[in-house]
Every structure is written in structure tokens, then in C-alpha cells.
Amino acid sequence: MTAPSLQQLAPTAAPKVKDGDLATAQMALFGVGAALVATAWLTGGKDFFASYLVGYMGTLGICLGALFFTMLQHITRAGWSVNVRRLAENIAAGLPLMLLLFVPILVGWKDIYHHWAHANHDAAGNAIVAGQAGFDAVLAGKSAWLNPTFFFVRVGIYFAIWIGLATYFRNQSLRQDESGDPAISLRLARVAAPGLLLFALSLTFAAFDWIMSIDPHWFSTIFGVTYFAGAYMVFCAYTVLLAKWLTRRGYLRGLITTEHYHDLGKFLWAFMVFWTYTNFSQYMLIWYANLPEETLWFKTRAEGGWGAIGTILVFGHFFIPFVFLLSRNVKRSSVGLSIGAVFLVVIHCIDMQFLILPSAREHVEHAPAAPHGSEGIAQAIESGLARFPSDLATYLHDVHWADFGCFAGLIAMLTGVALWNIRRTNLVPVRDPRLAESIHFQNF
């Protein structure tokens, strides 16, 4: 017994991209993206690697969000999202590319993670032991986790989990395109449960390793969740834009409709708010306890112009999109939702800068700022509001074009690979048992 196929349900919809179509766009996107990253590398010098990590973590978030979306729809046995799920599967199929794109981080890891890369070793490479000058007891305590060997081993573990899950879910879904076997859907719902557990743990530790460890003395248990919230948000924004672009090229008409965009818009809005929720939870606990080893992270982000970026994130990552995307009519409007999605993709890049650059670039000389050494974190933030214009000027002076350029370039490369995968498969799971539900889906 099999479910009705796409041909029976929507005979006029094209199941696949026409032969040769979108090939130019695919090559152009990949080429332009690679050229952007290469130019950033040639002009960026030592600072390039931190810029690259900003773009890399932003783009990786899209792939991981896609993997999460796929598993989430299976575990909830969702019907509405079937037509969107193949896009997510094909975006998550970009994870092997992300593994390849990790190479520059392996090359520049000593620049990015300079706070712990040489922990308890002097310039000549000799070990500094307890009692000697320059011994860092905190980093010595963390050395079982934060040491180069285990760091690189974990890169392999994370990618093995992600690529394994992404490949499994995509291949099973493609197999269902052939056989129409509903048992595959039931099996994927079962696999999604341990899959999501592995995903949550690996994403959390990857965020600890690749972003939080830039500041190795600092710690925040919610950090992985804040990265996840932003990552899933940017996946929703990216998918809206990709689907809208494909629709303009004549595909997915009648398959991904206003109803699906409305729901993706709800997800986008919800995870934008969730990002605020987790970040505020982190901030408030640290502010309230006022322990120096915790507040230092925010002090670093109140200096060197970053105070302005903190303010921009509060408004740009919460208040403005909250009001803008709250309305049902905006989420159902093609122009409105696209504006919101583009805005949040840019804001996500600034969020990644805020997490990565202040600590990674502590060697950068800033223009002298007004002294505020002895004041508490709250006063620093409040006087930061008054200093907003000068802070913003400092940020704009210090920011490298590559801090945005790498993100744009890596997204373009990912989109090129995603298009390559989209062209090779059906545009939607053509024989999924819940396909009819998705095609006829309506919001109340």
C-alpha cells in the first residue's frame, strides 16, 4: 500500500529542475563565493582567520538548522512541512562541504584560539608547571578537554555525527521517492529521537569548542543553546529566501505556498525571540551574580566599540524584528517576509562577530576610549548607551570587510552546493505519505 504520488496530487507541478537549468547560477554562486573568501584571505592577513570563523559558524548554522528541521519534522510526524523538507535535506547535504571548509580553521587555529593554544607553555615551547611564573591554573584544569589533539579529534566526531545523520535522512527520503514505502517514514520518526539527542550534544560541544573556547577562562552552560537558537533562526530565513528564489525561477509553484511561508515565518520569529530569551537568561544571571570570571566576557564586549554592537543586537535581533514580523499579514506577504529574512541573516552575521571577534582580536589596538575601569558591568552598559555614537565609529573603524565578506562568500558557496543537490533530486518528497496533507495545508 502506497500513498498517492505528486503526479496524482498535483499533475501540473514539475517534480524536478529541468535538465541544465540553474547550472549557471550554481557555478556562479560557488565561484563568486570562493573568490570572496580567497580575496578575504589575501587581504586579511592574520585577522583573516577570525573573520573566517565568523562566516563559518554563521553558515554552519544554516546546515545544522537544516538537519535539525529534517529530524524535527520526522519526530513530530509533521504533515505541513513535507514540501519544505526536501530543501532542508539538500541544504544539510552541504555538511561535507562544511567539513572541507573547516580546513582554514585548522590552518589558523593558533591565531583564533591563541588564548589557550599555547596554554602553560613559554615562547620556546617548554612546559610551565604549577608554582612557576606564568602558570595558569584554570587552563591547566581544563587541559584534559582543551588540548590540541582532543580538539581535532572532536572535529572529526562532530562531523561524523552530522554528516552521518544528514546522509541517512536524505538517502532514506530519496529511497521513498522510488518505492513510496510508508514504513520509511515510520522508521525515520524512530531514528530521529536518538538523532536529535546526538545532534543537541554535538552542537552544544561544537559551540563550546569553536566559539566559547576563544575565551577559555569564561564559561556559560547555556552557550550552546544560544548558538543553536541563532542557527535555526538563520536556517529559516535562508530557506524562505531560497524557496522564494526557486519559485521565481518557476519551481515549487503550488507546492510551497503562502501557507508554508507563513509557518516558516512563525518559526523564524519564534527562534528570533528564543535567541533573545537564551541570551538574556545568560546575561541576567551573570549580571546578577557579578562574579569577575563571568562578567569579564561582557566587559570585553563593552569595550573597543562592541558596546554599540550589543545595543544593535538588542534592537536588531529583538525589538525591530519582533514588531515587524509579529503581524500575520507581514509573514504572509512575500515582500514583507523577504525583508525580514534578509535583515535577520545580516543581523546573525553581526551576532557571530559579537561572539567571536572581541576575544579573538584582543591584540588589536583601538582608539583610546573614555576610562571606565572600576565601574560595574551594568554601569558600563548604561554609559555604553551614551557612548553609542563613538562606539559605533570605533566598530566601523575596526571592522574588516571580510567580517561580512566571509559570511557572504561561504553562504554563496553553500548555496551553490545546495543547488547542485537540489538539481539532482526531486524538488519535494514525491511519494511521502503526508504529501497530500502538505499540498492542501492551510493555516486557520
Add this chain to the structure above:
Amino acid sequence: MSDTTTWGIVAEFESPAAIYHAAEKVTAHGYTKVDAHTPFPVHGMDKALRQPESGLGWIVVCCGFTGICLAQLMMWWMNAHDYVIWVSGKEPYAWPSTIPITFECMVLLSGFGAVFGMFGLNRLPRLHHPIFQHSTIHRVTDDRFFLSVEATDPKFDRQQTKNFLESIGGKHVEILED
């Protein structure tokens, strides 16, 4: 005089599809004071009934905003104005510590706005409704679907409306008194 006491006419249908198409025909015919009574939500019914968008969202937004303002005012007045309290070295009014309570008050008043706003828009609570006079209305929570046309509708006519509802497949078409 008898017309002034008429509440409306109610017809019974057997399936979601039947009432959906009946609703389309009734509104296409020019009736405006039309409502559907079903055991569960029927997809697209709002559109078939040509219902305007609900104003409930605006009530909820206003209540939520009121909650934000009241919470901020309360905490500022209590902790920083009327009886100044310094807690763990923070300012008497410190914005980060006010956020959780502000959020909760916003949610609370939004919830009240949603529930009581819905009550108000539906003119609830009321102890009785004329539609309960219909002979098979008890099946509305089980397996029957009812379409009502109210007497206040400009096109309403006891005989013509009754005939029309019967012609589009309505069973048990009954005229109900107010």
C-alpha cells in the same frame, strides 16, 4: 409583529464538505449574518463565510503592552520610589532584574485579553441562546454541522431563506424564535 421575534433560521448538514459548500452558496447569494456551528474546526470556513479578520489580536497586543507598562511602573514605584531597597549592590531600579516580571505580567494580561476579549467579542457568558431551540442541535458536538442565518440579515425572509437553505441541501431547516 411576528417577524420581530424571529431570531433566525438554522439548517443541518451531514458532513464538513456539505456545510462548507453550503456556506459558500449562502454568502454568494448575498447573506451576511451567517454562522457555522461544527463539532471541530473546518478548514477554510472563515473564507467561505466571508468573515472579516478577527480584532482579537489588537485586544491582546493592547493588553500585553498594558502589562509591560504596569509591571515597570509597579517595580519602579515599589523598589525605587516609595520605599527604596538596595539588593545585592544593584541599583534600586535596575532594568535587567525587572525583565522576568515584566515578561510574566505581559503574558498574564495578554492571556486575560485573549480569553476575556474572546468572551466579549462572542458576547459571552450567556445562559441561553436561541439556537438551542433547534430540534437536532444537540448533535453539534458529535456528528452534525449547522448553518444559521440571522433575522437581522438585510436579505432575510422567513419563507425565501428557508426555501433557499432547503434547496442547497439543508435538513431540519427550522425557524427559531428569539
